Amino acid sequence: MSRTLSFAAVAAVALSLTAGAAVAQDFRALARQDLQMAHDELAANHPAPAIPGQASTDFRAWLDTGLSESLALANRVNSGDSHAYLLRFYGAGFRDSNISLTPSFEGLGPYFGTAWPGYTTxxxxxxxxxxxxxxxLRGSNIPRVGxxxxxxxxxxxxxxxxxxxxRWEGDLNTEAGRVTSAPYLLWNRNNPFVNGxxxxxxxxxxxxRARALTIAPALPLAAGELEAAYRATVYMxxxxxxxxxxxxxxxxxxVHSFADAAGWDAFNAAVEGQVAQLRGPQGFVMDLRGSASIRDRVSAYQARLPAVAR
Incomplete structure (x- = not known):
């Protein structure tokens, strides 16, 4: 069961940000409200509480303890982005890729950072x-690639x-979470709940033998350099x-996007023109990296694929 929750309160955050009139107390109150809403929605609608087993036990434990832990951090929320971080933390704590707490506004992109040491992991x-x-970037305090x-x-x-x-940047219990969050290990992403x-x-x-290096932020932070570092590390x-x-x-x-403007007419024509090869004994690879969640990717792709190639 997929539970992707998007909150009305978060929409209010987006409006407040646009107007430039929001204060820290607003974000803290919104965070508490949305955390409680997420808890109540999941408690009422998720099947895990009614199913016996360890997965159900883990779900029910985090449902309440995770809420308490997250609410205890709410006083640090000072922006729409930190609000989104805290909601993500609670959602990721279920260790279930079908549960995500997603804001209704566009937040920090994968290349955002306020400081970094000039290298990435x-x-x-x-x-x-x-x-x-x-x-x-050179010097005795700069590590080498590798x-x-x-x-x-x-x-x-x-x-x-x-x-x-x-839980802040990804689920480190999964390989995907490790890979996509690894570049942020030494970055400052302006998350008030962790160190920079x-x-x-x-x-x-x-x-x-390992050697200790003193780290200083590489300044000034030039446009595009964090994107270059991330792209050199994670497939985009x-x-x-x-x-x-x-x-x-x-x-x-x-298939790296399901946007309506991605160019589906030309793509579908290309698929129809290569049906014989796609159905060949060697099989084919469908590369969905960079798009939405895997469940949404497959269903959306099947819906858009020409019937002749399904």
Whole structure:
């Protein structure tokens, strides 16, 4: 069962932001209201409480304890974006990809940050690894691409990542959550509930002894550099969201957007023109990265795909 909740109160936040008249107390009150609404909606409509088993036990436990934990943080809410962070934290705590608490306004994008050290990390083979260093950034306190992060602020990196990223930026119990949130490990994303850029981190090159580096934000923050760092670390779709190509002898169907303006007429014509190849014994790959949730991706794709290719 998919529960994607979008709150009327959040719409009010968007209007207040547009008008520029909202104050911190408004956001705190809205956060409390929306957290309670989410709790009540899930308690009344989600099937988990009525189904025996560990999953039901976990759901019911977080339903109440997660609400209490989230409400205790509500006094730190000072903007529409921090309101969205807190709602996301509560929703992600259920560890269920079918539950998401989503604001009705467009919030921070994946490339947003107020500060960073000039390099970025990615999730590689179960470790946080440096994946990108700003061109021209050199010095004894700059790690190399490929270095592994061992700790930050004297905290083992797993514990540090859990505190800073888990439920705020993604579900670290999933591989997808690890991958998409990893670039934010050392960034300041203006989340008032966690620390920003750490002051020191230990990095390890190969099997050498880890070395502690002092970290200072790379200033000024130039337009586009965070996007470049993120794109170098996490796959992001290119400018053409719909296309068909051949990769290693197999059709590769790119569906990176379900927007009405994505170019469906031309794409569907291309699909119809390659039906024989798509139905071939080699199969085909349908690449849905960069679009909506997986459940919505599949249903939306099936609805738009020409009947001849289904």
């Amino acid at each position: 990615g999730w590689r083979d179960g470790k946080y690894v440096v994946t990108y260093v700003k061109p021209g 270095d592994t992060v061992v700790s930050c602020n004297a905290t083992p990196i797993e514990e540090f990542a859990r505190a800073k990223l888990d 850029v750490p002051s020191t981190c230990e990095f390890q090159t190969g099997n050498r 779709p290119g400018p053409t969201p719909l296309s068909i190509e051949t990769v290693n002898g197999r059709p590769w169907v790119n």
